[in-house]
Amino acid sequence: MTLQALLQVLASGLLMGLIYALIAVGLSLIFGLMDVVNFAHGEFLMTAMYAAFGLWLLTTLDPILLAPLVTAFLFAFGALAYMGVVRHAMRVDANVGMVQIFATFGLAILIQGVAQYFFTPDYRSITGTWLGGRTVEFAGIFLPLPQIVGGLVSVAAFGGLYLLMSRTDFGKALEATREDQGAVALVGIDRNRVFTLGWGLGAALVGLAGAVMATFYYIHPQVGGPFALIAYVTVALGGFGSVFGALAAGLIVGLVEALTAMIFPPALKSIGVYSLYLAVVFIRPSGLFGRL
Amino acid sequence: MFNRRQVLLGGAAAVSLASTGAATRAFAQTKEITIGVIYPMSGASAQVGVDARHALETALELVNNAHDLDLPAAKAAGLAGLGGAKIRLVFADHQADPQKGRAEAERLITQEKVSAIVGAFHSSVSATVSATTERYGVPYIAADSSSPSLHRRNMRFFFRPAAHDEMFSAAMFDFLDAQKKAGQKIDTVGLFFEDTIFGTDSSNVQRKLATERGYKVVSDIKYRANTPSLTSEVQQIKSANPDVLLPSSYTTDAILLVKTMGELGYKPRNILAQAAGFSEKAVFDVVGDRLGGLISRASFSVDMAAKRKSVGVVNDLFKARAGKDLNDNTSRQLMALLILADAIDRAKSAEGPAIRDALAATDIPGERTIMPWARVKFGEDGQNPHADPVLIQYVGGKFVTVFPSAVAVAPPQWPMNAS
Numbered sequence: 001m002t003l004q005a006l007l008q009v010l011a012s013g014l015l016m017g018l019i020y021a022l023i024a025v026g027l028s029l030i031f032g033l034m035d036v037v038n039f040a041h042g043e044f045l046m047t048a049m050y051a052a053f054g055l056w057l058l059t060t061l062d063p064i065l066l067a068p069l070v071t072a073f074l075f076a077f078g079a080l081a082y083m084g085v086v087r088h089a090m091r092v093d094a095n096v097g098m099v100q101i102f103a104t105f106g107l108a109i110l111i112q113g114v115a116q117y118f119f120t121p122d123y124r125s126i127t128g129t130w131l132g133g134r135t136v137e138f139a140g141i142f143l144p145l146p147q148i149v150g151g152l153v154s155v156a157a158f159g160g161l162y163l164l165m166s167r168t169d170f171g172k173a174l175e176a177t178r179e180d181q182g183a184v185a186l187v188g189i190d191r192n193r194v195f196t197l198g199w200g201l202g203a204a205l206v207g208l209a210g211a212v213m214a215t216f217y218y219i220h221p222q223v224g225g226p227f228a229l230i231a232y233v234t235v236a237l238g239g240f241g242s243v244f245g246a247l248a249a250g251l252i253v254g255l256v257e258a259l260t261a262m263i264f265p266p267a268l269k270s271i272g273v274y275s276l277y278l279a280v281v282f283i284r285p286s287g288l289f290g291r292l
Numbered sequence: 293m294f295n296r297r298q299v300l301l302g303g304a305a306a307v308s309l310a311s312t313g314a315a316t317r318a319f320a321q322t323k324e325i326t327i328g329v330i331y332p333m334s335g336a337s338a339q340v341g342v343d344a345r346h347a348l349e350t351a352l353e354l355v356n357n358a359h360d361l362d363l364p365a366a367k368a369a370g371l372a373g374l375g376g377a378k379i380r381l382v383f384a385d386h387q388a389d390p391q392k393g394r395a396e397a398e399r400l401i402t403q404e405k406v407s408a409i410v411g412a413f414h415s416s417v418s419a420t421v422s423a424t425t426e427r428y429g430v431p432y433i434a435a436d437s438s439s440p441s442l443h444r445r446n447m448r449f450f451f452r453p454a455a456h457d458e459m460f461s462a463a464m465f466d467f468l469d470a471q472k473k474a475g476q477k478i479d480t481v482g483l484f485f486e487d488t489i490f491g492t493d494s495s496n497v498q499r500k501l502a503t504e505r506g507y508k509v510v511s512d513i514k515y516r517a518n519t520p521s522l523t524s525e526v527q528q529i530k531s532a533n534p535d536v537l538l539p540s541s542y543t544t545d546a547i548l549l550v551k552t553m554g555e556l557g558y559k560p561r562n563i564l565a566q567a568a569g570f571s572e573k574a575v576f577d578v579v580g581d582r583l584g585g586l587i588s589r590a591s592f593s594v595d596m597a598a599k600r601k602s603v604g605v606v607n608d609l610f611k612a613r614a615g616k617d618l619n620d621n622t623s624r625q626l627m628a629l630l631i632l633a634d635a636i637d638r639a640k641s642a643e644g645p646a647i648r649d650a651l652a653a654t655d656i657p658g659e660r661t662i663m664p665w666a667r668v669k670f671g672e673d674g675q676n677p678h679a680d681p682v683l684i685q686y687v688g689g690k691f692v693t694v695f696p697s698a699v700a701v702a703p704p705q706w707p708m709n710a711s
Contacts (some may be wrong), residue, residue: 005531008556012523113334121338123547125578135555144555216555218547218578222336226520261524267487267514269524 004140009258011141017254018151022209023227024234025161025246026078026202032241033178033198036086036100038107041231042224044081044203048074048210049219053124056214064149067211071204078203079196081107086199087192115221124219131215146216153212158203158247164201165243174198178241182192196290233277239290246286252276299650314446325371325379325642327632328400330393330411330421333385336518336544336626340413340621341385342437346614347622348381348410351629353609355379362603362660364634368443373637379629382406393417397424407642408433410628413621415439416489422450430644431635431651435628436621438567439493443675449644450674451651453631454624454663455681457490457566461497463681464564465505467587468536470561471706482511482534483633484549485566486541491517494540518544522552530656531538542567543574550579553567562708563587564683571620576686585708586686592623592663593684593693595701598615603662618662627661 027041038044051073089103090096126132134145165171176184177194182244185191217223234253238245253273260272280287329348331341354361356378358369365555370376382404386393393412401424402407408431422445425432431449434442440456453495472478480500485491491514502509511532514527529537537560539548546569549637553560565588569575576583579710594617597604606626607618618626636642639650656668658678666678671675685704694704 005527008527009524016521055334116334116338121342123543123574123578133554137557142555142557216551218544226518230520258524265514266525267516269516
């Protein structure tokens with residue numbers, strides 16, 4: 001293995017890691033806020049990709065320009081998912097955790113079925129975009145432009161999220177609700193409203209990831225599955241609820257995955273990620289940055 | 293709550309429905325043969341199932357209605373041997389999961405009382421489904437599962453009219469030998485295959501053939517099917533840069549492979565594909581611009597219509613349903629049902645063992661199929677050894693037959709990026 005090949009794999013892993021982080025952070029946010037694991041997270045990603053594809057067909061604008069629209073659409077989608085499904089699932093008297101899991105899992109199957117019915121199981125792809133197929137070459141290392149832009153968008157999104165969480169009232173309400181749901185009700189913060197907005201924000205972040213991914217990945221009703229699986233590992237690794245844990249863990253997962261595929265037979269490439277995850281679970285069960 | 297009138301009305305309706313139902317069943321016993329069909333109708337390979345449905349329904353139309361075509365079971369309306377009985381298909385979804393396939397096969401046999409089963413695309417599913425049909429004594433036609441291990445399990449009820457991957461791979465290496473003889477430099481090959489039974493079996497054969505015929509395997513990459521990223525894998529192929537890349541991939545991975553090769557600035561010298569994803573229209577819709585000159589093994593090529601009238605007619609019938617030409621997979625599915633219908637016709641029975649014996653006695657000359665095969669005549673193991681494969685090349689947005697020279701329409705472009 002040459003140094004150049006190693007650098008190539010590291011750089012690709014890093015870029016993929018930034019995307020993994022952006023996909024995972026919405027999941028982490030929702031969990032941190034209200035202890036609900038959204039099992040439809042992969043389907044949110046798929047919905048965002050189809051939204052980007054549909055808007056691209058309608059407007060013929062470049063998908064990068066459409067990203068804000070897709071993000072807004074997913075915000076509404078996430079808020080609706082909370083109001084229509086999760087809110088009711090949280091009201092049950094017994095086995096709340098189980099009911100939430102089954103409710104979001106059912107939602108996942110529903111979204112997948114609806115997508116396959118309306119969009120057919122055919123593979124779609126956005127073509128002829130500004131970024132699509134372009135590659136930057138630097139000393140023999142090839143970096144695809146869509147992934148570079150995707151990485152930059154991801155970094156910017158994390159920056160924006162940091163500002164939102166630390167500088168705005170909404171951010172403080174989110175933080176307060178996640179610290180003590182009972183106490184915020186006493187000071188007049190509407191818990192339901194914060195949850196709705198939290199789901200919207202979480203979905204908007206995965207929506208942004210979907211809009212970026214639609215520029216370089218194929219679109220298909222089942223596309224979310226493998227990414228959702230990685231997102232769960234990323235969130236668990238970074239610590240449930242930790243925004244920057246998700247960023248760090250996303251990068252680690254991207255790098256470890258790429259390196260494992262380089263060193264071991266590629267069929268075993270998830271072993272690296274899952275071994276790391278197991279090690280974290282044994283040594284630090286709350287995840288790298290978790291506060292549980 | 294229902295009032296009494298509604299209950300009475302409902303009861304009357306139920307009785308009349310039940311009586312017509314009984315009448316249909318009595319009619320069905322003499323006039324209808326039920327065949328089970330197992331394909332991935334949902335999940336990552338759902339498009340294969342959708343296309344298979346179109347192919348099998350086209351075949352059904354040929355069998356159940358009279359057509360002036362020299363194909364098995366197509367001439368008369370219905371099955372003449374059973375007094376013009378029609379065939380009915382019952383579709384089941386296996387979601388690419390061998391266990392779901394086994395369960396669905398069991399349901400089709402015990403609940404739907406099917407006379408035979410056709411399936412299943414994924415070789416891993418054909419393996420479990422055929423084990424179940426064997427146990428119940430119901431014939432199973434592996435239309436398009438190409439793993440060579442499938443017919444080597446001493447099964448009496450397993451039949452495969454099409455070639456398996458050893459035959460396909462042998463044709464691929466015959467082609468390489470021919471190119472080499474013609475003065476091309478082909479010394480190294482790269483294997484790239486997915487980690488289920490299809491990819492592993494295919495690569496085992498290719499590895500063996502490469503060694504036997506003096507090609508050096510410079511990269512041998514088994515990857516996880518449906519992986520989110522193939523960067524490291526493609527980087528390894530790029531470093532090895534084989535003279536010929538031999539991928540065995542389903543649709544999703546084929547798309548990702550080609551996209552990633554483009555992103556990493558890697559232009560393979562030649563691609564010689566074990567079909568599967570590389571015969572799917574979806575792949576060429578999405579990344580076809582990067583695949584000019586790709587060669588794939590195939591059981592079918594639509595340009596055969598120039599030599600055989602039935603190919604064009606059947607392709608048009610299929611296209612009217614599916615909106616695309618027949619391909620490697622759909623042609624095999626369609627042909628499988630015609631071969632099965634022909635056997636049921638001769639068996640004059642809906643019983644599994646009788647149909648099995650008729651299948652074993654099948655002898656259809658190649659001209660009476662839509663395939664480039666010499667004939668359909670099953671061996672003791674249920675494999676048709678006369679199903680000669682072809683190689684097709686993607687040139688100018690469509691496939692042309694390039695090998696063997698007896699059926700070739702154009703000479704191959706080699707190396708693939710020459711034009």
